[in-house]
Amino acid sequence: MPATTLADRAVLRLSGEDVRGFLQGLVTSDVTGQLPVWAGLLTPQGKCLFDFLVWDNGEDLLLDCEAEQADALMRRLAVYRLRRAIRIEREDSLAVWWSAEGEEGVPDPRLPELGRRWLALRATGPLPAQGHDWRRHRLRLGVCEGVAELGDLLWLECNAAELNGVSFTKGCFVGQENTARMNWRSKVSRRLVVVEGDGGPRTRVAYPELGLAVVHARVDDLPGNAILPDWLAASVAA
Numbered sequence: 050m051p052a053t054t055l056a057d058r059a060v061l062r063l064s065g066e067d068v069r070g071f072l073q074g075l076v077t078s079d080v081t082g083q084l085p086v087w088a089g090l091l092t093p094q095g096k097c098l099f100d101f102l103v104w105d106n107g108e109d110l111l112l113d114c115e116a117e118q119a120d121a122l123m124r125r126l127a128v129y130r131l132r133r134a135i136r137i138e139r140e141d142s143l144a145v146w147w148s149a150e151g152e153e154g155v156p157d158p159r160l161p162e163l164g165r166r167w168l169a170l171r172a173t174g175p176l177p178a179q180g181h182d183w184r185r186h187r188l189r190l191g192v193c194e195g196v197a198e199l200g201d202l203l204w205l206e207c208n209a210a211e212l213n214g215v216s217f218t219k220g221c222f223v224g225q226e227n228t229a230r231m232n233w234r235s236k237v238s239r240r241l242v243v244v245e246g247d248g249g250p251r252t253r254v255a256y257p258e259l260g261l262a263v264v265h266a267r268v269d270d271l272p273g274n275a276i277l278p279d280w281l282a283a284s285v286a287a
Contacts, residue, residue, distance in 0.1 A: 052153060052165075054172060055183055058145035059116040061123060064109040065135040072103065072110060075129055077204060077228070079219040080110065085166075087159045087214045089204050090125065091224030095231070097199045097207055098125065100214070102158065104168055111168060113145050115195050144171040147183055159212040160280060162190055181259065188243045188261045191278045197254045198241065198263045204228050205237050206265070211284055239267050240285065242275040 063072065072080050078088035084105040090098050099122045101114035114122055123137050130137065146154065146167050154167030164186065192212065193199055199207045205228060209215045217232055231237060241253070241263060248255060248262030249272065255262040264272060268285055271277075277285060 052146055052148040052151065053182075054144040055147050057116050059114055059119040060140040060143040060145065060168060061112040061114060061119060062106070062109055062138055062140040063112065063126075063135060064138075066133050068108070068110050068135055071130070071133060071135055073219065074221060075126070075223050076103070077209065077215040077222055077224075078103070078213075079216040081219075084110075085113070085155065085158050087209075087212060089199075089207075089209060089214060090122070091204055091222070091228070093224055095203050095224035095227030096201050097196075097204055099196065100194055100199055100207075102166070111140060111143070113166075113168065118196055142170060143168050149182075149186060159214065160190060160192060163187060163192060184256065185259050185261070188256070188259065188263070189276065191243050191276050191281050193241045193243070193263055202241065202265060203231065203239075205231050206239050207241055208281060208284070211280055235287075237268065237284070239265060240271075240281075241265055242271060242277070242281070244272050244274045245276065246274055248272070 069081050076088040076090050078086040080086060080103050085102045087102055089100045092098055099118055101112045104111040104113060126137050146169055147164060149164040151165055154165040157163035157166050193207060204215060217229060244262050244264055246260060248264040251264040251266050253263045253265055266272060
C-alpha cells in the first residue's frame with residue numbers, strides 16, 4: 050500500500066518561550082522525553098476535549114491534530130497561554146503522511162500495528178485516495194481517535210492507558226486528578242470499542258461504508274460483535 054497524506058489532519062506549530070514546559074503542564078503525556086507521543090487535552094473533570102500527536106521540531110513542537118478541530122484547539126491552548134511569549138499557529142506547508150508498512154517515518158506511538166507516520170511537505174501532485182484505508186485499518190485494530198469518537202468521555206474510557214496516551218509519573222496536567230483516581234482504583238467500567246455492523250443504541254459513530262461502528266459500553270456488557278484485539282482484551286478481562 051503506497052504512502053499517502055491524511056487529508057483530515059492538520060499540523061499546528063507551537064514556538065517561543067519554553068513550549069515544552071507549557072504543554073507539559075496541560076496534556077496527558079510526557080512531552081519532555083522521546084517524541085512523538087499521543088496525548089489528550091482534557092476538561093478539569095478528565096473528559097476528552099482533543100487528542101493529537103506531539104512531534105519534536107527543534108525548539109518548537111508540532112501537533113498532528115484533526116483538521117476540523119484545529120482552530121478550536123488553537124483557541125483552547127491560547128486560553129492557557131496567558132502572557133507567555135508563545136505562538137500557536139497553523140503549519141500549512143506540512144502534511145501528515147501514513148503508510149501501513151515500509152521504512153519511512155516512525156511507528157505510530159499508540160500501537161506499532163497502526164503503521165508508519167511522519168510529517169513532511171504537502172504533495173504537489175495527486176495521491177491515491179486512502180482516507181478510508183487508514184480509517185478501516187485503525188478501526189480494525191480497535192483504535193479510536195477524534196472528537197466524534199472520543200469527545201466528552203473520560204480519558205481512560207478511551208483506552209488511553211493501553212495506547213500510551215497518558216503518563217502517571219509526569220506530574221500535573223488538566224484533568225489529572227480524576228484520571229489518576231480512576232487508574233488507582235484499577236477499574237474502568239466503561240470503554241470505547243469498535244464493533245462490526247450495527248452498534249445499536251450505544252453507538253457513538255457509525256461507518257456504514259466500512260461496516261463498522263464505535264460504541265461506548267459497559268465492560269461487563271460488551272456487544273457480541275465487538276472487536277477485541279490483544280492489546281485491549283487483557284484490560285477488558287481484568
